[in-house]
Amino acid sequence: MAKQLQAIRGMNDILPGESAHWQALETTIRSLLTGYGYQEIRLPIAEKTELFARSIGEVTDIVEKEMYTFDDRNGESLTLRPEGTAGCVRACLEHGLLHNQTQRLWYAGPMFRYEKPQKGRYRQFHQVGAEAYGMAGPDIDAELICLTARLWRQLGLDAVTLQINSLGSSTARAAYRERLVAYFSARQDELDEDSQRRLHSNPLRILDTKNPAMRAVVAGAPLLLEHLDPESAAHFAGLRALLDSAGVAYEVNPRLVRGLDYYSQTVFEWVTDTLGAQGTICAGGRYDGLIEQLGGQRTPGVGFAMGMERLVAMLAARGTTGADQAPDAYLILVGEAAQQQGLALAEQLRDQLPGLRLRMHCGGGGFKAQFRRADHSGARFALILGEDEVRSGSIALKPLREVQGEQRSLPQNQLAAHLRALLDA
Numbered sequence: 001m002a003k004q005l006q007a008i009r010g011m012n013d014i015l016p017g018e019s020a021h022w023q024a025l026e027t028t029i030r031s032l033l034t035g036y037g038y039q040e041i042r043l044p045i046a047e048k049t050e051l052f053a054r055s056i057g058e059v060t061d062i063v064e065k066e067m068y069t070f071d072d073r074n075g076e077s078l079t080l081r082p083e084g085t086a087g088c089v090r091a092c093l094e095h096g097l098l099h100n101q102t103q104r105l106w107y108a109g110p111m112f113r114y115e116k117p118q119k120g121r122y123r124q125f126h127q128v129g130a131e132a133y134g135m136a137g138p139d140i141d142a143e144l145i146c147l148t149a150r151l152w153r154q155l156g157l158d159a160v161t162l163q164i165n166s167l168g169s170s171t172a173r174a175a176y177r178e179r180l181v182a183y184f185s186a187r188q189d190e191l192d193e194d195s196q197r198r199l200h201s202n203p204l205r206i207l208d209t210k211n212p213a214m215r216a217v218v219a220g221a222p223l224l225l226e227h228l229d230p231e232s233a234a235h236f237a238g239l240r241a242l243l244d245s246a247g248v249a250y251e252v253n254p255r256l257v258r259g260l261d262y263y264s265q266t267v268f269e270w271v272t273d274t275l276g277a278q279g280t281i282c283a284g285g286r287y288d289g290l291i292e293q294l295g296g297q298r299t300p301g302v303g304f305a306m307g308m309e310r311l312v313a314m315l316a317a318r319g320t321t322g323a324d325q326a327p328d329a330y331l332i333l334v335g336e337a338a339q340q341q342g343l344a345l346a347e348q349l350r351d352q353l354p355g356l357r358l359r360m361h362c363g364g365g366g367f368k369a370q371f372r373r374a375d376h377s378g379a380r381f382a383l384i385l386g387e388d389e390v391r392s393g394s395i396a397l398k399p400l401r402e403v404q405g406e407q408r409s410l411p412q413n414q415l416a417a418h419l420r421a422l423l424d425a
């Protein structure tokens with residue numbers, strides 16, 4: 001026998017048993033985003049490598065070691081997108097969507113990062129993200145946060161908390177960076193290898209370490225929040241006031257930084273302790289410098305991305321089944337004449353009852369075996385077309401889920417009306 005192939009490590013199949021969760025989640029998110037006035041933008045899965053190097057930052061984890069980068073047949077360096085914001089900004093600049101206008105956009109799809117695969121952390125994973133451009137105030141930051149808070153409510157996820165912080169302006173951050181380097185330089189022997197390397201390239205990221213041995217030294221580090229520039233402090237106070245008035249609970253986490261370099265001022269994360277180590281389900285913030293960095297006019301931007309695998313895991317753990325996918329009716333076809341007529345009958349029924357979930361038996365077999373399949377499918381009704389029915393132009397209808405489900409025989413031309421009445425009841 002030929003060797004059986006397997007999927008790439010860290011890249012998952014989403015099987016039929018799981019896809020209902022995904023669909024239910026996607027449907028809820030889509031209608032919520034539409035309700036807040038966000039429009040979908042669909043972006044390529046690969047971009048020129050330079051885009052990510054210039055936006056995410058050369059010394060971030062993503063660009064240093066997580067990107068799927070390859071040369072195409074022309075020798076051009078391309079990268080499978082590790083996140084959606086860079087491509088979204090690139091597309092908006094390219095198509096002139098940012099000039100003298102505001103935009104509320106969202107995207108969804110797979111992202112790729114060469115990480116160590118583990119529960120909640122994969123090499124292909126999915127994000128839904130939202131981005132808002134051209135709005136500088138904390139009102140839009142607060143709107144994005146309210147939108148996500150509403151999503152958790154709609155999904156019935158209550159074990160989630162919101163953490164917020166401000167990274168200040170780039171000048172405030174530069175001053176803070178020096179204090180941080182001084183602090184960590186004096187404690188070099190307490191730094192792990194990663195942090196030693198980051199000390200001069202990207203010291204803020206040391207605060208984001210996942211290494212428990214680093215906790216103490218990080219806890220003593222000076223806080224940016226205490227050295228904010230006045231404008232950023234006012235923005236942050238404005239955000240807090242808006243969240244307070246909207247009744248959104250939050251925790252100020254002065255050590256919250258993000259893994260991408262382009263953030264400034266507001267950053268936030270939604271976290272849960274129900275998923276183990278990978279507890280961040282949604283993360284975002286403001287990136288007022290990014291658009292200019294990518295060659296556009298200086299334009300404010302703010303957005304978030306949520307990790308779909310982690311959300312699906314939370315929904316699955318709660319035991320919700322997602323959308324019910326059982327058929328309304330299962331069409332049993334016994335004998336050659338019935339098999340011959342069955343497809344046309346099914347098609348007619350689908351015309352008459354749009355949206356009907358009808359599963360037609362294919363592959364022949366006797367009545368008993370087909371009936372077992374019908375029952376197993378979870379269908380509410382079995383429709384039975386046998387030799388007698390074909391001869392008399394009738395069809396038998398048997399309720400499968402009711403205790404005293406009597407089988408009855410109907411003229412075929414009354415089936416649609418009958419079924420509609422039963423399904424509406």
Ligand code: ATP
Pocket residue numbers: 083113115120121122123124125126127258259260280281282283284305306307308309310
């Ligand atoms: P982390 O610090 O956990 O690596 P990050 O800062 O790299 O997270 P973002 O780039 O902000 O994460 O991505 C937003 C969200 O996407 C995360 O909060 C998480 O829910 C999800 N996510 C990120 N990377 C992965 C991954 N490798 N597998 C599954 N989900 C992911």
Ligand code: MG
Pocket residue numbers: 061259
């Ligand atoms: Mg990461």
